[in-house]
Amino acid sequence: MRALLIVAHGSRRPASNDEVRTLCEAVAARDKGLYDKVSCAFLELAEPSIPEGIEALIESGMRDITVVPYFLSAGRHVVEDIPAEVEKVVAPQGVSIRIAPYLGSSESMAELLLKQGRSTG
Amino acid sequence: MRALLIVAHGSRRPASNDEVRTLCEAVAARDKGLYDKVSCAFLELAEPSIPEGIEALIESGMRDITVVPYFLSAGRHVVEDIPAEVEKVVAPQGVSIRIAPYLGSSESMAELLLKQGRSTG
Numbered sequence: 727m728r729a730l731l732i733v734a735h736g737s738r739r740p741a742s743n744d745e746v747r748t749l750c751e752a753v754a755a756r757d758k759g760l761y762d763k764v765s766c767a768f769l770e771l772a773e774p775s776i777p778e779g780i781e782a783l784i785e786s787g788m789r790d791i792t793v794v795p796y797f798l799s800a801g802r803h804v805v806e807d808i809p810a811e812v813e814k815v816v817a818p819q820g821v822s823i824r825i826a827p828y829l830g831s832s833e834s835m836a837e838l839l840l841k842q843g844r845s846t847g
Numbered sequence: 848m849r850a851l852l853i854v855a856h857g858s859r860r861p862a863s864n865d866e867v868r869t870l871c872e873a874v875a876a877r878d879k880g881l882y883d884k885v886s887c888a889f890l891e892l893a894e895p896s897i898p899e900g901i902e903a904l905i906e907s908g909m910r911d912i913t914v915v916p917y918f919l920s921a922g923r924h925v926v927e928d929i930p931a932e933v934e935k936v937v938a939p940q941g942v943s944i945r946i947a948p949y950l951g952s953s954e955s956m957a958e959l960l961l962k963q964g965r966s967t968g
Binding site for chain 1 (some may be wrong): 851853855858860862863866867870873874876877878881882913915917919920921922923947948949950951953955956957958959960961962963964965966
């Protein structure tokens with residue numbers, strides 16, 4: 727059972743956190759059967775936390791969990807804080823947790839920005 | 848003469864700002880002739896500022912400028928601060944400046960996150 731956990735920074739502004747939750751639903755809807763579950767978690771200021779998000783996935787039977795940092799740059803949050811949060815989870819035997827490259831490092835980002843430029847809003 | 852100005856938040860960490868500059872070069876390289884110039888600017892903590900970035904484009908002959916906010920959520924920066932910075936520029940007659948939807952609102956974002964999840968780093 728595979729899961730994708732989208733990890734965002736978290737905001738004091740509830741609408742920004744809801745935006746991440748909505749995006750998460752869009753990812754689940756667009757996934758073509760690779761994941762059994764797609765959920766989100768926050769580094770700070772919103773819930774669930776990263777360990778809570780991972781533990782909930784494990785409890786619901788997920789055994790192969792990919793964490794995707796929804797971050798634009800390779801700052802301290804991506805390099806240190808997210809790995810440290812992930813490591814707080816004591817994963818049962820047979821559960822694999824990996825951290826995918828952060829969003830901003832995507833080779834498709836340049837194309838996405840060009841697409842946004844052409845977008846009429 | 849058309850230009851794309853990618854606007855990022857800006858960071859105290861020089862490497863994060865350089866990451867935006869490198870991305871900007873990647874966008875220029877990938878563009879198939881739609882823009883005569885692709886450059887970047889920062890809301891704070893790095894240079895050029897948004898007005899400086901726009902003015903430099905106007906000075907180099909650009910007449911149709913699209914500003915793309917390289918931001919993930921529709922917070923105060925996107926809704927208030929970036930428009931306010933853009934409005935500081937007194938554009939000469941014949942120069943059009945528009946702000947494209949911010950990156951996080953892209954309909955392709957869900958697909959990009961799925962792609963990151965499949966990425967091996």
